[in-house]
Amino acid sequence: ETEVTQSPATLSVSPGEGATLSCRASQSVGDNIAWYQQKRGQAPRLLIYSASTRATGIPARFSGSGSGTEFTLTISSLQSEDFAVYYCQQYDNWPPGVTFGQGTRLEIK
């Protein structure tokens, strides 16, 4: 089972600035990575899938990159609504399975 590790655990950024969140897989996962945003009391929201494809309705300030074992979610010009917890998720092709990272909390500086 592939593990994914996110860093940092907490990131403090001022509104208007950019943020870079990292996700590392324990073995190559190709581009089988997604990113989710979760606000308190809400279900997760899919932002990015296949490492770099924005989901429907996601603003262009969210972008994903990487392949293999190293992945990045970049949020340019942070808005107040972007402060939340972000999770990366990978899947294994065989046997099929899903694992989530432990999350990065993005907080207002």
Next chain:
Amino acid sequence: QVQLQESGPGLVKPSETLSLTCAVSTYSISSGYYWGWVRQPPGKGLEWIGSYFHSGFTYYSPSLESRVTISADTSKNHLSLRLTSVTAADTAVYYCARQITGWYFDYWGQGTLVTVSS
């Protein structure tokens, strides 16, 4: 817009079986896509439980496989989750979600909190 709604008992006793239902609206689960269950213990991260394929195949997390069953009732257009022999560690918000491109979750239910306690 696909809508999912979880329902079931909010309190389950230790050693008993947790049973949840996920009602899917505006899309027939027998028409395609995969459908999954994910849980989140209070204050913690997300954990995949398992997934149901419209063809009837199911795949489960290795850590839960011995206790979990996911099924579907296509006549009612809903999914079911059964988790046996629960302990306090199974206390969590349980979500059902649709999967796209195989293994990404694009539509989620609002989640339902299940507490395991005597």
